[in-house]
Structures are given as C-alpha cells and as structure tokens.
Amino acid sequence: MVNCKLCKVPGGDLIWSDDSLRIVQVADQQLPGFVRVIWTEHVSEMTDLSSADQWRLMKVVFGLEQLIRKQMEPTKVNLASLGNQVSHLHWHIVPRFLDDPFFPDSIWSPRHRSTDEQVVAARRSLAAQLPNLIQQQAEGWLMLR
Amino acid sequence: MVNCKLCKVPGGDLIWSDDSLRIVQVADQQLPGFVRVIWTEHVSEMTDLSSADQWRLMKVVFGLEQLIRKQMEPTKVNLASLGNQVSHLHWHIVPRFLDDPFFPDSIWSPRHRSTDEQVVAARRSLAAQLPNLIQQQAEGWLMLR
Numbered sequence: 001m002v003n004c005k006l007c008k009v010p011g012g013d014l015i016w017s018d019d020s021l022r023i024v025q026v027a028d029q030q031l032p033g034f035v036r037v038i039w040t041e042h043v044s045e046m047t048d049l050s051s052a053d054q055w056r057l058m059k060v061v062f063g064l065e066q067l068i069r070k071q072m073e074p075t076k077v078n079l080a081s082l083g084n085q086v087s088h089l090h091w092h093i094v095p096r097f098l099d100d101p102f103f104p105d106s107i108w109s110p111r112h113r114s115t116d117e118q119v120v121a122a123r124r125s126l127a128a129q130l131p132n133l134i135q136q137q138a139e140g141w142l143m144l145r
Numbered sequence: 146m147v148n149c150k151l152c153k154v155p156g157g158d159l160i161w162s163d164d165s166l167r168i169v170q171v172a173d174q175q176l177p178g179f180v181r182v183i184w185t186e187h188v189s190e191m192t193d194l195s196s197a198d199q200w201r202l203m204k205v206v207f208g209l210e211q212l213i214r215k216q217m218e219p220t221k222v223n224l225a226s227l228g229n230q231v232s233h234l235h236w237h238i239v240p241r242f243l244d245d246p247f248f249p250d251s252i253w254s255p256r257h258r259s260t261d262e263q264v265v266a267a268r269r270s271l272a273a274q275l276p277n278l279i280q281q282q283a284e285g286w287l288m289l290r
Contacts, residue, residue: 045222047211066192080225084249104229108251
C-alpha cells in the first residue's frame, strides 16, 4: 500500500521477524516493555486473516504477554489492535503498572503523573533483556498447537 | 472475587452466554455496536487461560468482529483487552467511524467531536439488530476449528 506507514517502516526497533509478522520494541521511555506485533501483509482487521493465521498471530501476542509478565511483573498487561491511525494490522502489548503515567486509564488517555525516575529506570533494565528473550522464544511460541 | 465488579454484574446488557463467557452490549449512545466479551471465571490475563480457552475466547471476539463489519460497515474495528480498572478478563469490540467522537484516536482518548445525530441514529438502528444476530451465530463461532 503506497500510503501505509507500516508497509514502509518497521514501526519500532525490530526484534524478531518471519515471513508473516514482526515483533518491534516501542521507543517509549515512560512505558518500558511496550512491544508491537505487526502483520507483514497489508490487511486491516483480524478477520481479514484465515483462522490459522489469526491463531498464529495470537500465539505470538500471548507468548509476548507471558514473557513480559514473567520478566517485568506488571500490574496488568494491555492488549489492543486498534489501527485507527494506521490501518495495517498490528497489536500493542503494554505492561502496565500502578504508578505508570496513565494508570488506571489506557495509555491513549490523558497522562496522570510522572513515574519515579529510579523506578522507571529499573523497569527499563528489565525491558532491555526482552529482545534477547524474544529472539530465543518466538519460534517456540509458533510451534505450540 | 469479593471486590470484582464483573464477578457481580453483567457489565452491559446480556446478549448471549455459556458456561465460559458472556457477550454484552455496552450502553454507549455515541458508540453504537460496542460489545464486550467477558470471561466467566475470575482471571486477569489471557495467559491465565489454557491455550484451548484462549482460542475459544478469541473465536467469539473474531466472530463478533466479522458480524459487526458486515452489519455496520465501520471504518475500523478496535479490539482491546485492558482491564486496568476491572482486572477481570474482558474484551472490548468497538466499531469505529471517521466521524465518531474519538476518531482517529482511541475511545479512551479525549473527545474530538459530536457525531451528526441522524447518522448516529442510523447506526443505532443497525446495532439494534446485533443481539438477535449474535444469538443466532455465537454457537457456530465456537464450533469453528
């Protein structure tokens, strides 16, 4: 698609990819651990995919959720496929914390606070290990039934 | 869970349920067609479910997406499992339109506009048919592989 940003650029720092999808890290200093899964082919909605591809994509989303829970121990994980701004199928996976800038609202809501810099720095250190862990585990997620 | 709202109340107008989940209509006059899928058991995250239950839940979410696309022809469908306010697993399925109050931002973002009342009334009429259609189709979604 000529005018689609996600057909042209990775949409974040590339962590892992295969033919069907890629995992990128979102460079948001206030939300460490925020990653996206972007479907390679230009489609808009989950129901533009076959059932097998839907499940393939969700296995990666849920693999990321599980890894992020273990690595970062967030209060909650947010999963969202919105695409109102860029209508190219992608999922947001966002670890959320009681003291993050938007909690308990969505990360698209108005900001409530700044997180203590030492606290967020510690989370950034944990998040910095995610790319390696994802690279080790992603193929395994796809092999699950 | 003693303090969990979604363990106590339906969380919307009940459309359809089985032992594992329920589908409810959200009474938002500005966002007709907004529905939720709520897991019956009190769990917080998708990765608290077995792989079979994850897929069971997503088949219903995607069934709703497909039905809403056909019935309402939205610009985009938004899917989200957030749970920051109520940490009981549930999915939001929201048909979005270029002229809806929040587009192209999330429905949790600040409002940009009011939608023309005739336009939103026409959408409410289409959305009013969703409960019947869902009741006819939901079991079929669960029987897909």
